Amino acid sequence: MKPDIVIWLVRDSCRVVDNPALNLATQIANERDAFVIPLACLEPRRWADQQFGMPRTGTHWARFRSESLKALRADLIARGSGLWVSAEEPVYALNRINPSVNVIKVVCDRPLATEERLENARIEAEGYPVVTHDVDDLFRFEQLPFELDELPATFSKFRKIVEKKPGLAPDPPVEMHELTPCMEQPWPDPVEWIETFDNQLSPRAEVETYGGETQAQRHWNTYLDAKALSHYKQTRNAFCGPMQSSHLSAWLAHGCLSARKIWSDTLAYEAREGANESTYWLRFELLWREYFRWYARASDWTLFRRTGPNDKDVSGDHNSTRFAGWKTGHTNCDIVDAAMRELNETGWMSNRARQLVASHLIYELNLDWRLGAAYFESQLIDYDVASNWGNWAYIAGVGPDPRGGRIFNLNDQADRYDSDQSYRRRWLT
Ligand SMILES: Cc1cc2nc3c(=O)[nH]c(=O)nc-3n(C[C@H](O)[C@H](O)[C@H](O)COP(=O)(O)OP(=O)(O)OC[C@H]3O[C@@H](n4cnc5c(N)ncnc54)[C@H](O)[C@@H]3O)c2cc1C
Numbered sequence: 205m206k207p208d209i210v211i212w213l214v215r216d217s218c219r220v221v222d223n224p225a226l227n228l229a230t231q232i233a234n235e236r237d238a239f240v241i242p243l244a245c246l247e248p249r250r251w252a253d254q255q256f257g258m259p260r261t262g263t264h265w266a267r268f269r270s271e272s273l274k275a276l277r278a279d280l281i282a283r284g285s286g287l288w289v290s291a292e293e294p295v296y297a298l299n300r301i302n303p304s305v306n307v308i309k310v311v312c313d314r315p316l317a318t319e320e321r322l323e324n325a326r327i328e329a330e331g332y333p334v335v336t337h338d339v340d341d342l343f344r345f346e347q348l349p350f351e352l353d354e355l356p357a358t359f360s361k362f363r364k365i366v367e368k369k370p371g372l373a374p375d376p377p378v379e380m381h382e383l384t385p386c387m388e389q390p391w392p393d394p395v396e397w398i399e400t401f402d403n404q405l406s407p408r409a410e411v412e413t414y415g416g417e418t419q420a421q422r423h424w425n426t427y428l429d430a431k432a433l434s435h436y437k438q439t440r441n442a443f444c445g446p447m448q449s450s451h452l453s454a455w456l457a458h459g460c461l462s463a464r465k466i467w468s469d470t471l472a473y474e475a476r477e478g479a480n481e482s483t484y485w486l487r488f489e490l491l492w493r494e495y496f497r498w499y500a501r502a503s504d505w506t507l508f509r510r511t512g513p514n515d516k517d518v519s520g521d522h523n524s525t526r527f528a529g530w531k532t533g534h535t536n537c538d539i540v541d542a543a544m545r546e547l548n549e550t551g552w553m554s555n556r557a558r559q560l561v562a563s564h565l566i567y568e569l570n571l572d573w574r575l576g577a578a579y580f581e582s583q584l585i586d587y588d589v590a591s592n593w594g595n596w597a598y599i600a601g602v603g604p605d606p607r608g609g610r611i612f613n614l615n616d617q618a619d620r621y622d623s624d625q626s627y628r629r630r631w632l633t
Pocket residue numbers: 440449450451452453454456457486489490492493494496553554555556558559562580584586587588589591592593595596599
């Protein structure tokens with residue numbers, strides 16, 4: 205008789221702790237006397253695809269993801285399980301093992317954008333029942349005080365509603381359930397690619413950003429121990445410095461650490477060290493992330509069109525010379541050039557720098573904002589579909605910005621946040 209299998213489909217949640225989807229998969233497996241198989245797909249749509257002639261998966265993101273998956277696999281093996289890494293779309297991977305097992309459920313995170321939604325639909329259409337859980341969000345769908353199609357049109361409205369709603373708070377992080385040990389591996393050999401990927405972290409990166417749950421926790425503990433959180437609001441806009449902002453984004457984007465854990469650790473820090481504007485502000489920024497996640501779900505495919513979710517006509521062309529200058533950091537605007545060179549070399553730049561280079565591309569180079577978003581997608585170590593495309597749409601004025609776009613005065617900004625020019629010197633010489 206074929207064994208019953210529950211598939212835990214790992215998307216952007218490379219961790220075992222505080223992972224309600226993994227726990228749900230384990231619970232269903234226990235109730236049905238089944239086994240859990242964790243499956244991560246390096247599917248062609250992300251890994252081999254291109255948009256506007258640019259790869260969708262760049263080397264920084266890929267290095268971090270391969271480290272995160274290797275760490276996850278080691279964790280799962282230590283718990284008597286394993287990780288099946290497939291180079292196919294989930295539905296093909298499932299069909300491949302279907303002759304030898306009986307897939308009774310596929311458990312995964314709630315789709316974040318159009319591709320994930322369609323992917324789930326294809327899995328279901330093939331006859332595999334799918335159940336989703338809010339894994340990397342602060343709030344569960346059921347907790348939201350509005351229907352998704354009535355998501356507040358701006359972040360401020362969203363924040364005020366969720367902050368004022370009595371009793372609304374992110375669930376505390378959950379411990380991992382005991383895993384049903386895997387039977388003999390029924391899946392084909394793992395993809396060698398994640399073993400052999402040898403792109404290195406740039407020695408010029410300010411923070412040692414290596415993938416995996418342990419690395420994430422280590423970094424976050426260092427940040428808390430240094431009490432940098434107590435000064436976050438004053439330092440977060442600086443262009444550089446390992447403690448100027450939390451540098452958590454890559455670990456959050458790959459799901460090595462949950463936003464709920466950061467939230468609850470921040471509350472514990474406030475109880476221990478005292479609350480102030482800075483400690484609140486990190487949670488404020490996590491609410492931005494949260495807003496963009498629900499915004500991406502509500503906007504679906506309109507997030508990726510030139511006119512954006514607002515369906516607003518905007519200018520911007522695809523001039524290859526201007527675009528090449530921006531990408532490589534040769535625009536004649538030194539703050540933009542420094543930031544783009546940092547991005548290319550490390551996969552990261554500060555939030556302030558991201559806003560400035562986006563403003564420059566859209567309003568000074570008059571390029572289609574989606575070129576910038578696609579380039580960021582191919583370069584960012586912390587790329588996540590909702591934060592990236594949501595922020596770009598916001599700055600371009602086709603997203604949730606009540607002012608209809610953000611134009612920055614780059615000289616003023618450079619003078620203000622890089623007054624001694626140390627950031628520009630660091631990246632331009
Ligand atoms: C054009 C543009 C593109 C962006 N693309 C991405 C992306 O692909 N992935 C990504 O994680 N962030 C993106 N951001 C948001 C933000 O710039 C980064 O999250 C932040 O710079 C990461 O550094 P940090 O972890 O030190 O942030 P901190 O200042 O320490 O913030 C803590 C966390 O809050 C969240 N956060 C902070 N600011 C934002 C924001 N504006 N929008 C959404 N979440 C936020 C992030 O998860 C971040 O790690 C983008 C911003 C802009 C302007």
